[in-house]
Amino acid sequence: MQFHLNGFRVGDPTIEPAAPGAPRVAMPDAVDVLIAGSGPAGLVLAAQLSQFPTIATRIVERRNGPLLMGQADGVACRTVEMFNAFGLGDRLLREAYWVNETVFWRPDATDRDTIRRTGRVQDTETGLSEFPHVIVNQARIQDYLLDVMRRSEQRLEPDYNLEVVDVQRDDSHDYPLSVTLQRTDESRAGEQINVRARYVVGCDGARSRVRTAIGQTLRGDAANHAWGVMDALAVTDFPDIRLKAAIQSASKGNLLIIPREGGYLVRFYVDLGEVTQDNRDTIKQTTVDRIIETAQHILHPYSLDVKEVAWFSVYEVGQRLTDRFDDAVTNDGTRREPRVFIAGDACHTHSAKAGQGMNVSMQDGFNLGWKLGAVLLGRSGADLLRTYSDERQPIAQELIDFDKEWSAMMAAPPKDANRPEAGGVDPAELQACFVRAGRYTAGVATHYQRGMLTGATTHQALAKGLTIGMRFHSSPVVRIADAKPVHLGHAARADGRWRLYAFSDANRTALDALCEHLATSPDSVLRLVTPDDADADSVLDLRAILQQPHRDVRLDDLPALLLPRKGRYGLIDYEKAFTRDPAADIFGERGIDRERGALVVVRPDQYVAHVLPLDAYAELKAFFQPIFRLP
Numbered sequence: 001m002q003f004h005l006n007g008f009r010v011g012d013p014t015i016e017p018a019a020p021g022a023p024r025v026a027m028p029d030a031v032d033v034l035i036a037g038s039g040p041a042g043l044v045l046a047a048q049l050s051q052f053p054t055i056a057t058r059i060v061e062r063r064n065g066p067l068l069m070g071q072a073d074g075v076a077c078r079t080v081e082m083f084n085a086f087g088l089g090d091r092l093l094r095e096a097y098w099v100n101e102t103v104f105w106r107p108d109a110t111d112r113d114t115i116r117r118t119g120r121v122q123d124t125e126t127g128l129s130e131f132p133h134v135i136v137n138q139a140r141i142q143d144y145l146l147d148v149m150r151r152s153e154q155r156l157e158p159d160y161n162l163e164v165v166d167v168q169r170d171d172s173h174d175y176p177l178s179v180t181l182q183r184t185d186e187s188r189a190g191e192q193i194n195v196r197a198r199y200v201v202g203c204d205g206a207r208s209r210v211r212t213a214i215g216q217t218l219r220g221d222a223a224n225h226a227w228g229v230m231d232a233l234a235v236t237d238f239p240d241i242r243l244k245a246a247i248q249s250a251s252k253g254n255l256l257i258i259p260r261e262g263g264y265l266v267r268f269y270v271d272l273g274e275v276t277q278d279n280r281d282t283i284k285q286t287t288v289d290r291i292i293e294t295a296q297h298i299l300h301p302y303s304l305d306v307k308e309v310a311w312f313s314v315y316e317v318g319q320r321l322t323d324r325f326d327d328a329v330t331n332d333g334t335r336r337e338p339r340v341f342i343a344g345d346a347c348h349t350h351s352a353k354a355g356q357g358m359n360v361s362m363q364d365g366f367n368l369g370w371k372l373g374a375v376l377l378g379r380s381g382a383d384l385l386r387t388y389s390d391e392r393q394p395i396a397q398e399l400i401d402f403d404k405e406w407s408a409m410m411a412a413p414p415k416d417a418n419r420p421e422a423g424g425v426d427p428a429e430l431q432a433c434f435v436r437a438g439r440y441t442a443g444v445a446t447h448y449q450r451g452m453l454t455g456a457t458t459h460q461a462l463a464k465g466l467t468i469g470m471r472f473h474s475s476p477v478v479r480i481a482d483a484k485p486v487h488l489g490h491a492a493r494a495d496g497r498w499r500l501y502a503f504s505d506a507n508r509t510a511l512d513a514l515c516e517h518l519a520t521s522p523d524s525v526l527r528l529v530t531p532d533d534a535d536a537d538s539v540l541d542l543r544a545i546l547q548q549p550h551r552d553v554r555l556d557d558l559p560a561l562l563l564p565r566k567g568r569y570g571l572i573d574y575e576k577a578f579t580r581d582p583a584a585d586i587f588g589e590r591g592i593d594r595e596r597g598a599l600v601v602v603r604p605d606q607y608v609a610h611v612l613p614l615d616a617y618a619e620l621k622a623f624f625q626p627i628f629r630l631p
Contacts (some may be wrong), residue, residue: 001087002575005567009488014087016153017054022157027058027162027195030175032376034197035059036164036210040072040138041204041344041361043145044230045084048369050152052493057156058195062163062184062204068147069311070138071229072266072358073098074256077129078443078471079359085494087133088144091303096134099123103240103429105247106414112250114301119431123244124442124522130474130487133442136261160194161185166201167340169327176339199372201341205366206320213630214327216342216351219597220320222387225407226272226283228291230312233264238302246430248414252297252621263272264327265310270294273289276314288312298303315507321348325364325389337382338389341368346365350403359443360399363605364392366494370604372498376382379529379539379628383452391448402440409433431456444471447609455601455610455623462598463503463592463611472499472602475589476581478550480558481574485581489606496604500526502614503587505597510543510614513558514599517617518542525621535566539628543576545586547594 012593033049035042040059051058075083075096083092104119104247124133149156166180175196183191202210206218218529235243245257260267263529270291272283288309298305326338344361368388374380439445448454448469457468466473474489492499504511517579518526519536529539544562546553555563555574563574580586592598601610601623610623 002573005571006569011579015151015287018155019153019570022053022153023157026194027181028056028404030056030196031058032056032197033058033199033201033372034164034195035181035201035203036176036208036394037061037204037344037346038063038142039139039344039361040157040358041201041346041365042201043084043142043149044362044365045201045203045331047145047148047151047152048366048494048496049373050149050154050156052373052377055151055373057154058239059112059158060162060164060181061158064185065162066140066158067139070140070142071313072138072141072355073135073260075134075136075459076356076359076441076443077124077133078445078446079362079526080131080134081145081471081474081492082168082489083607084131086145086146086148087493089490091144092136092141095132095140095261096136097259098133099133101245102244102246104434105245106238107248107250108535113251113301114549117240117248119428121431121435123438125438125525128439128442128444130489132250135258135267139190140261141358144229150251152599156595159611160617161188164200164202164204164213165192166207167210169339171336171467174418183553183557198331199341200378201368202345202346203343203361204346204351206345208342209534211322211346214340214342215331216322216324216347218320218347220318225375226275226314226316228270228272228285228286228288228294228312228314229267230259230270230288230291231265231267231310232292232306233308233310234266235305235307236299236303237324238299238614247298248425248430249300249557250414252300253294254413254455255295255298266544268295272299280316283316284314284501286314290539313551318349319403320349321393321396321400323393325393326385328389331385331631338385340383343368343390343392348400350399356403356441356443357365363395363443363446366605367392370494370496375546377412377496381629384627387452390451391453393450395446398445399440402437406433406437429603444473445471446607452626453609454613457599457611459611459613461617462593462596462613463600466600466608466611466613467589468608468611468621470608472608473590474605475586477545477578477586479575480546480550480553480577480579481555483550486578487580488543488545488586490562491575492541492602492606496606497539497541498609499602500606501590502542502544503598503600504544504546506547507613508546510597511546512559514617515544515561519559521559521617523617523621524629525617525630526626528621529624536561536564537573546577546579547587548579549582553577553579576615581616586619 083332108116154469165182168178177197180191247255256269258267327340328338343364350357415424454469474487477488599612
């Protein structure tokens, strides 16, 4: 990380100096963004908006304090990439359990009352991400994000014991949204507060009041299958207790084991069977003792002695989705500027088997946060906000389709070779499905289609491994100034800036010409979007990757734009230029055209927006024209 740009200061450099008036304790009369709900989606959104000190953001939560014990726990590779942009990657990886391998168990062919291991696979395919799939309590995930908010200039904290009960819209007002908040603490229960907002985001769960206010409804079906889940400290002779394990028993149901952080805690997802109208109420009342007993039967002949249960719940699988994630279309079909948004469980719900509900919810918040920031800072027009629902709703639908297939497989009994008429799922089929679904469970399957923020694939061949519309796949490089091996993608922070990764051509003439154009041309998109009093990289952050070894590059031979002078002292930023790492050549790994090079445009949420030739100045400007308010 970089710090001391505007003067030396002592103490923890990750804590920003507080903005004037921060923090504001009482709820103000008006805010720019009001977020309802401090779950994963709401906190990612709040953490992103906290990076913009001039944007007045508040987040309200009906609970009386931070979450202490969460339900979700799986953190996909893609989510770890996102957390690294918030400066949280190291903390998360240090504390979490790493899911390295997954094992599969099925009834023994000679004794179907017992189980045996039938398969063992790598959890995430090699090279899919520089980060692993990890497990950590949802409450800790939220603690990390709260810490980002507290360390920001805003010193942002949730307002607890408050919930949104109604949202009304009046576009004739400077703050078009009138929000009614209600206190939930016992001493003031029912007391109401009114606040006006420019934008409201409902991250208030499956029973969202914000969703109701904009007339959206969760649609879908329950799978009519129940599961008990518990986090337990237990003693067992089951040999794979510290591996992710999918277990099919002959007649006692199925079990999914997820080891937890800390080396001792384990999560058990226990199959409780089909749900009917007659037994639904009974299943809802399932005790933790029955969950333990069922797990013990499934694990036979192995023993399971549960010493302590930290948390347990019973739930019925359900996949539901709203038609839109905003209020951009009125009940009579009229289109308008979106002002109210919903994210996370407020607009899509999933089973826990795919481990994607929390991850997709956080990606909702990351997608929306930088867009709200760009509009409120005056960099972009309101049309940018339409892309949130247009991009995220189809992704949620894709996940639900995958989730249905995976949940059905997890709930199905294993096939019995002696009774083929009974049906069921072959364990080999279950394992093959798991391997095929690896990109979904890693969170890297998201592919945004052509649109305002996703360019045409005309020049995709210049960077074959950096697919337009998919997340920027990082690779090792060497920073020229200090010879430090780093990951190129880690240069991006969750600060609302776009990245321009300029991969040099063979003789560097096109790269040098690009830097000269961006620095001096009146038609330079970089000059057009950068405020007069701002650093050159404040909106578009240019990074260059050269082909020759770092010892063959002289700093004083680099274009001036790659050594920009910044801050109040005009200090030189030495972290803009890199070369390929000899041990992991990024040009080869990501299919970069070595002769022509490539310009890869990456959005603030780490998705590749465009791939262009280094000399495509007009195309670069044309791409950004509808995104930024260019002269």
